[in-house]
Amino acid sequence: MNSVDLGIPTVRPQHASPSSLLRGDRGFPEAAREELGDRTLRENLRAATSTLQSKRASAVREVRDWQKLRAAGSALKWHVTDHLPDLLEQLEASVTAAGGVVHWARDAEEAGEIVTRLALERGAQEVLKVKSMATQEIGLNEVLARAGIRAIESDLAELVLQLAADTPSHHLGSAIHRNRSEIREIFLAAMPDLEGSITDEPAELAAAARRFLRERFLDLPGSVAISGANFAVADSGTLVVVESEGNGRMCLTLPRTLISVVGIEKIVPSFQDLEVFLQLLPRSSSGERMTPYTTLFTGVHEGDGPEEFHLVLLDNGRSAVLEDPEGRSALHCIQCSACLNVCPVYNRTGGHAYGSTYPGPIGAILSPQMTGMHGSDDPNSTLPYASSLCGACYDVCPVKINIPEVLVHLRAEDVDRRRRTRGDFHSSWDLALQGASRLMSSPRAYDLAVRSAGPLSSVLPGKNIGTLPGVLPLMPGWTDHRDLPKPGASFRTWWDQHEKDRAAAGPAADGGTAEDAPPGRPDTGDEESS
Numbered sequence: 372m373n374s375v376d377l378g379i380p381t382v383r384p385q386h387a388s389p390s391s392l393l394r395g396d397r398g399f400p401e402a403a404r405e406e407l408g409d410r411t412l413r414e415n416l417r418a419a420t421s422t423l424q425s426k427r428a429s430a431v432r433e434v435r436d437w438q439k440l441r442a443a444g445s446a447l448k449w450h451v452t453d454h455l456p457d458l459l460e461q462l463e464a465s466v467t468a469a470g471g472v473v474h475w476a477r478d479a480e481e482a483g484e485i486v487t488r489l490a491l492e493r494g495a496q497e498v499l500k501v502k503s504m505a506t507q508e509i510g511l512n513e514v515l516a517r518a519g520i521r522a523i524e525s526d527l528a529e530l531v532l533q534l535a536a537d538t539p540s541h542h543l544g545s546a547i548h549r550n551r552s553e554i555r556e557i558f559l560a561a562m563p564d565l566e567g568s569i570t571d572e573p574a575e576l577a578a579a580a581r582r583f584l585r586e587r588f589l590d591l592p593g594s595v596a597i598s599g600a601n602f603a604v605a606d607s608g609t610l611v612v613v614e615s616e617g618n619g620r621m622c623l624t625l626p627r628t629l630i631s632v633v634g635i636e637k638i639v640p641s642f643q644d645l646e647v648f649l650q651l652l653p654r655s656s657s658g659e660r661m662t663p664y665t666t667l668f669t670g671v672h673e674g675d676g677p678e679e680f681h682l683v684l685l686d687n688g689r690s691a692v693l694e695d696p697e698g699r700s701a702l703h704c705i706q707c708s709a710c711l712n713v714c715p716v717y718n719r720t721g722g723h724a725y726g727s728t729y730p731g732p733i734g735a736i737l738s739p740q741m742t743g744m745h746g747s748d749d750p751n752s753t754l755p756y757a758s759s760l761c762g763a764c765y766d767v768c769p770v771k772i773n774i775p776e777v778l779v780h781l782r783a784e785d786v787d788r789r790r791r792t793r794g795d796f797h798s799s800w801d802l803a804l805q806g807a808s809r810l811m812s813s814p815r816a817y818d819l820a821v822r823s824a825g826p827l828s829s830v831l832p833g834k835n836i837g838t839l840p841g842v843l844p845l846m847p848g849w850t851d852h853r854d855l856p857k858p859g860a861s862f863r864t865w866w867d868q869h870e871k872d873r874a875a876a877g878p879a880a881d882g883g884t885a886e887d888a889p890p891g892r893p894d895t896g897d898e899e900s901s
């Protein structure tokens with residue numbers, strides 16, 4: 372395993388600090404079971420994710436060289452992963468040259484302390500926030516609250532969640548699990564001046580949120596705003612924030628002090644590389660050709676925008692992810708959420724079941740790597756299993772992260788670790804797989820097993836074996852929701868018979884006919900010739 376020097380003095384790659392919002396209090400199966408019982412949640416998710424899926428599909432279809440764009444995005448991300456220490460130093464130099472101040476935060480605690488200190492020094496009692504997953508990950512609002520500073524979310528969905536004391540469940544639509552009538556109720560409860568006659572029409576709800584936020588924008592003691600960034604350009608020191616509502620741009624331009632908390636993986640080498648990512652991200656995310664607001668800001672400029680700019684570069688477990696050559700591609704994520712929308716698991720359970728700021732397929736590989744997997748009692752050890760491995764996430768990912776491959780890698784790591792700590796055999800799965808391994812390693816044993824499967828199952832009625840009896844300890848639940856077809860003749864049995872028939876028919880029959888096809892293989896008549 373490679374050791375990665377991030378250029379941070381005395382720092383060895385380490386996992387995210389325990390206070391990070393990257394781990395739930397129970398494993399995925401238990402949390403998912405509860406979420407699946409919520410019918411409203413499932414309906415909200417189905418409506419929202421199917422709309423996002425079809426918008427993305429239309430937006431992607433318009434681009435003739437979409438696959439080339441994906442390949443370019445992937446290649447750029449691999450370049451960043453391979454040169455991260457150098458690029459980070461370049462970014463620090465560029466931001467400093469442009470009048471900004473760069474801070475390095477090893478973990479959530481350090482990042483929280485830096486931001487809190489900066490806000491207190493400027494006398495801020497309230498700070499405006501731009502939607503940011505990095506600040507969500509480090510629990511910044513809670514950290515600020517403990518220091519007596521109130522964070523006000525300016526993004527509509529984040530505002531809904533803040534007013535409802537709820538947490539995000541999706542990268543793009545943080546409140547995707549809430550529907551319009553729920554949002555109306557939340558607003559009525561939290562906004563005392565709101566007329567009771569307000570309906571759940573989106574325009575009315577947006578207008579109510581706008582009125583509520585405008586008062587905060589106009590009356591901001593200390594005038595500090597906190598953002599994240601979608602990209603940080605190493606060669607110019609430019610930060611990029613893409614958003615749909617415009618409130619983010621107000622936060623980035625109106626306050627006197629701007630503090631941006633940015634994960635170290637958000638770096639792109641040059642300004643020109645944005646050409647690739649600013650095409651990939653909006654189409655994959657909201658299904659738009661271009662995000663309505665794309666704000667680029669570089670350092671400070673007299674009389675234009677914030678007077679002070681602070682960039683907090685956040686590690687918090689990212690260097691630990693980078694250390695694993697097979698798992699590090701998780702850091703390539705541009706948080707478009709396309710993989711969440713197509714995932715059959717996320718679509719039914721929603722994001723809260725993952726227990727982390729990063730839900731869905733990407734969360735299932737990112738969160739356990741950032742925190743480490745610490746045994747069967749660790750909720751994040753269950754995340755790599757929260758997938759059917761159907762591969763839909765890989766197909767839609769704009770930067771070609773092979774999520775199923777990393778999931779399998781993490782499952783293997785989890786199994787190996789449990790073997791090391793609990794002995795060779797600890798579950799019926801281990802016994803079953805050991806048995807299968809022995810069977811498949813012996814041609815004679817395997818032949819005997821497959822030849823006897825057909826005759827043995829023929830005593831059962833019908834085409835399928837049906838539900839396997841619960842007395843079979845190795846197959847718990849396997850057939851509860853699946854049909855297990857009865858095995859037919861094995862290939863070897865068929866081949867033996869075929870050879871006998873051919874020998875009996877003589878040389879004229881050597882050409883073969885459709886009836887010769889092996890069992891279970893339909894003769895479609897349209898096979899490609901080789």
Ligand code: SF4
Pocket residue numbers: 542655703704705706707708709710711733764767768769770771772
């Ligand atoms: S893993 Fe890929 S598809 Fe999923 S959110 Fe990240 S960039 Fe988008």
